[in-house]
Amino acid sequence: MTNCHRPLTFTLLGLCLASGVLAGELTSRMELSLDRVRHGGPPAYSDDFVLADAVPQHVRRFTEFSGDVSGRYLGALATVAQFSGQAFPELDRVAVKLLPLQKADGHFGDPFTTNGVANSDMALLWGNGRLLIGLLEYHRLKPTPEVLDCARRLGDCFVHLGPRFNDPAIMEKFSGDQVAVGYICWTQIIEGLVALNRATSDEKYLRLAEQIATNTHRYPKEHSHGFVSALRGVLDLYRTTRDEKWLKKVEAEWDGILASGNLLPQGALPEIFKPMIANDEGCAEADWLRLNLGLWSETRNPRYLDNAELTLFNEFFFNQFHTGDFGHHLLTAEGIDNWSARAWWCCTLHGLRAFPDVFHAAFHAEPARLCYDLPVDGQGAIVGLALQADSTLAQDSSSTMRVTQADEGEHTLRLRQPGWASNLELKLNGQPLVGVAQAGAVEVRRRWQVGDKLVVQYQLRTRLLPHPEDGSRVAILRGPWFLGINIQNAPNFFDEPSENARVLLPALDATGDLPLKPAAVEGSEPARFAAPVAYLALPYRPGGYPIQPQTVVLRPLANQTAVADATRWALWFRPAK
Numbered sequence: 001m002t003n004c005h006r007p008l009t010f011t012l013l014g015l016c017l018a019s020g021v022l023a024g025e026l027t028s029r030m031e032l033s034l035d036r037v038r039h040g041g042p043p044a045y046s047d048d049f050v051l052a053d054a055v056p057q058h059v060r061r062f063t064e065f066s067g068d069v070s071g072r073y074l075g076a077l078a079t080v081a082q083f084s085g086q087a088f089p090e091l092d093r094v095a096v097k098l099l100p101l102q103k104a105d106g107h108f109g110d111p112f113t114t115n116g117v118a119n120s121d122m123a124l125l126w127g128n129g130r131l132l133i134g135l136l137e138y139h140r141l142k143p144t145p146e147v148l149d150c151a152r153r154l155g156d157c158f159v160h161l162g163p164r165f166n167d168p169a170i171m172e173k174f175s176g177d178q179v180a181v182g183y184i185c186w187t188q189i190i191e192g193l194v195a196l197n198r199a200t201s202d203e204k205y206l207r208l209a210e211q212i213a214t215n216t217h218r219y220p221k222e223h224s225h226g227f228v229s230a231l232r233g234v235l236d237l238y239r240t241t242r243d244e245k246w247l248k249k250v251e252a253e254w255d256g257i258l259a260s261g262n263l264l265p266q267g268a269l270p271e272i273f274k275p276m277i278a279n280d281e282g283c284a285e286a287d288w289l290r291l292n293l294g295l296w297s298e299t300r301n302p303r304y305l306d307n308a309e310l311t312l313f314n315e316f317f318f319n320q321f322h323t324g325d326f327g328h329h330l331l332t333a334e335g336i337d338n339w340s341a342r343a344w345w346c347c348t349l350h351g352l353r354a355f356p357d358v359f360h361a362a363f364h365a366e367p368a369r370l371c372y373d374l375p376v377d378g379q380g381a382i383v384g385l386a387l388q389a390d391s392t393l394a395q396d397s398s399s400t401m402r403v404t405q406a407d408e409g410e411h412t413l414r415l416r417q418p419g420w421a422s423n424l425e426l427k428l429n430g431q432p433l434v435g436v437a438q439a440g441a442v443e444v445r446r447r448w449q450v451g452d453k454l455v456v457q458y459q460l461r462t463r464l465l466p467h468p469e470d471g472s473r474v475a476i477l478r479g480p481w482f483l484g485i486n487i488q489n490a491p492n493f494f495d496e497p498s499e500n501a502r503v504l505l506p507a508l509d510a511t512g513d514l515p516l517k518p519a520a521v522e523g524s525e526p527a528r529f530a531a532p533v534a535y536l537a538l539p540y541r542p543g544g545y546p547i548q549p550q551t552v553v554l555r556p557l558a559n560q561t562a563v564a565d566a567t568r569w570a571l572w573f574r575p576a577k
């Protein structure tokens with residue numbers, strides 16, 4: 001057992017697992033959000049503050065979404081506890097205090113109306129749906145008859161309400177521009193119902209989940225977090241029933257999101273689908289990330305892994321505030337405007353909830369090989385071989401793997417070569433090692449020894465991306481990162497009239513890459529949550545004084561976590577003719 005204490009400073013971060021300590025960017029980012037939820041603020045997640053929506057006691061915003069914060073809090077902390085082996089006493093405390101707040105009919109909060117369906121009913125459904133999955137995630141960590149009985153009574157309440165909310169007239173009525181109180185308040189319950197079926201083997205919860213899944217559809221101005229949560233539920237339905245129609249439905253809706261232009265190039269889903277795109281939402285980004293990881297796990301279609309990675313290294317990391325919160329940022333044609341909101345009432349908790357899923361997706365096991373998929377921290381094992389990866393991709397474009405268990409046999413390690421890497425350079429115990437090139441991967445087969453250290457160096461490509469709708473603008477990517485210019489680090493780039501600034505791009509090289517030079521940054525810039533390995537020097541002509549060309553440093557959008565809230569970013573540039 002590792003001797004593991006809560007670190008006093010973030011420079012000593014590590015995630016204590018049964019078999020070792022993880023250290024790397026993903027670990028630091030999860031610790032940042034975990035620390036925010038447990039010890040940060042304002043507002044602080046005190047027991048009373050969390051439970052106010054379950055009482056309900058209308059002492060903070062959004063308590064009418066009864067069970068929303070309570071459920072997310074239980075689910076996020078329970079899932080992190082399960083993954084990391086840490087114990088959170090406040091989690092058990094909140095669960096104990098929650099149970100007596102349940103109403104006689106099984107729900108939490110103010111009463112449902114008895115006539116028709118009002119917006120307040122949809123808000124109640126939303127919060128109680130989040131609470132059902134949160135309760136069951138807590139029950140997975142600490143199974144007790146009391147918690148399961150509470151979840152069952154809440155599930156029974158949904159079964160009782162089923163005919164009322166499955167009514168096609170209600171579906172139509174709430175599939176307009178109701179956004180947070182739209183029909184998604186009903187469809188997002190699927191994942192909780194499937195989890196309740198798993199915990200109880202009671203088929204009635206699965207039947208209701210199937211009815212709701214049939215009624216799940218994408219429409220304009222829909223709340224993306226609700227819709228993608230519903231899709232995650234439908235994917236869970238497939239995992240439980242193995243009925244292909246549910247997987248086909250999720251994949252068709254995934255295609256529809258992309259075809260409708262609702263996935264922005266930096267891997268962001270807008271809070272509200274077209275034509276209402278205005279800002280991002282940490283919850284939607286976390287859902288999209290988890291949905292893609294789930295689809296990758298079920299299908300091994302690389303498009304899902306590529307999209308999960310795009311969102312992770314760009315929108316998801318960007319969305320995380322330096323406080324550890326997640327939330328909203330204003331999207332513009334240029335990039336990101338100078339407004340943001342830390343959404344403690346949903347995104348902060350839902351963002352934290354996503355991290356364990358990412359750690360679990362670092363590796364996957366196949367019968368004949370262990371595969372390292374995402375260049376992040378994580379652990380992977382097959383019979384006869386176990387590895388731990390610690391990623392320093394943002395610092396030196398590498399990930400280091402250590403063998404923690406090995407038997408006498410030969411085993412194959414498959415290292416994914418992403419489209420953003422031109423080559424993988426390997427060093428085993430300090431000596432160069434040549435792997436066997438495969439389609440989109442490099443494989444190493446050998447008799448591994450405990451303690452072997454394999455360093456995988458990703459050769460980063462620099463790519464130009466035309467704007468999907470505006471032919472006058474381009475974006476620049478290095479490795480997995482979307483690059484931009486922010487007003488805190490480079491105020492002069494935004495000198496007026498900044499819309500007239502023109503970037504001076506070199507011609508593409510023979511491989512189609514953009515040969516911009518790396519940029520070193522002098523001085524006291526923080527390294528934490530920055531990705532200096534991707535910094536590039538970009539020459540440009542300022543809009544107001546083109547006679548004096550300048551050079552600016554391009555930084556990954558993910559650097560937002562290292563700068564102030566509401567920092568303006570330019571991501572889409574106009575090249576000089």
Ligand SMILES: [Zn+2]
Pocket residue numbers: 225281282283284343346347348350
């Ligand atoms: Zn949110």
